Amino acid sequence: MEITRFVGVYNAKGTLRGELSYWVNARFGRAHCALCDITHGLTRMKADWKTCRESLPVHFATFHLDDQPDAVRLATGNTAPVVVAETTTGIVCLLGPDELEACRGSTEALVSAVHAAVDAHGLRWPAS
Numbered sequence: 001m002e003i004t005r006f007v008g009v010y011n012a013k014g015t016l017r018g019e020l021s022y023w024v025n026a027r028f029g030r031a032h033c034a035l036c037d038i039t040h041g042l043t044r045m046k047a048d049w050k051t052c053r054e055s056l057p058v059h060f061a062t063f064h065l066d067d068q069p070d071a072v073r074l075a076t077g078n079t080a081p082v083v084v085a086e087t088t089t090g091i092v093c094l095l096g097p098d099e100l101e102a103c104r105g106s107t108e109a110l111v112s113a114v115h116a117a118v119d120a121h122g123l124r125w126p127a128s
Contacts, residue, residue: 001087002124006060006094006114010035011080013066034100035062035081038110052107056114057125083114085123092121 011033039049039062053060063069065080075091076082083095094117095110103109118125 001089001092001122002126003058003085003087003118004126005058005086006056006083007069007072007086008035008039008060008062008083009068009072009076009080010062010064011097012036013064033081034097034103034105035083037105038100038103038107046107049107052111056111083110083117085118085121087123092123094118094121 039045063072065078068080071091072082072084072086075084076093079093079096081097081100082093083100085092085094095113099113099117100110103113
């Protein structure tokens with residue numbers, strides 16, 4: 001199976017109200033998303049995440065609970081946070097909440113975990 005795209009789903013809603021609610025609740029320890037910790041700082045996307053994301057051979061798209069593709073929602077059982085690979089034959093779940101938490105907010109750890117999961121699932125990168 002050849003990878004066509006990665007999709008990450010945040011454990012938060014993408015509306016303005018959802019974003020604000022998550023931000024406030026995260027500050028008080030009432031909300032948490034390990035994928036958010038990896039890709040974002042206090043108020044914006046981390047520069048090192050942009051660099052790591054661009055180093056991948058396929059696009060890495062991110063969505064929220066309320067705007068994720070239906071196929072991803074079905075494949076993951078609406079689990080979040082999660083990272084999946086869209087392939088030429090379907091969706092493969094690569095990293096769930098525990099694996100993302102193990103990255104401890106590190107973009108490099110996420111990229112390493114993605115590469116390891118790709119190998120573990122026998123997926124192929126697109127031909128250059």
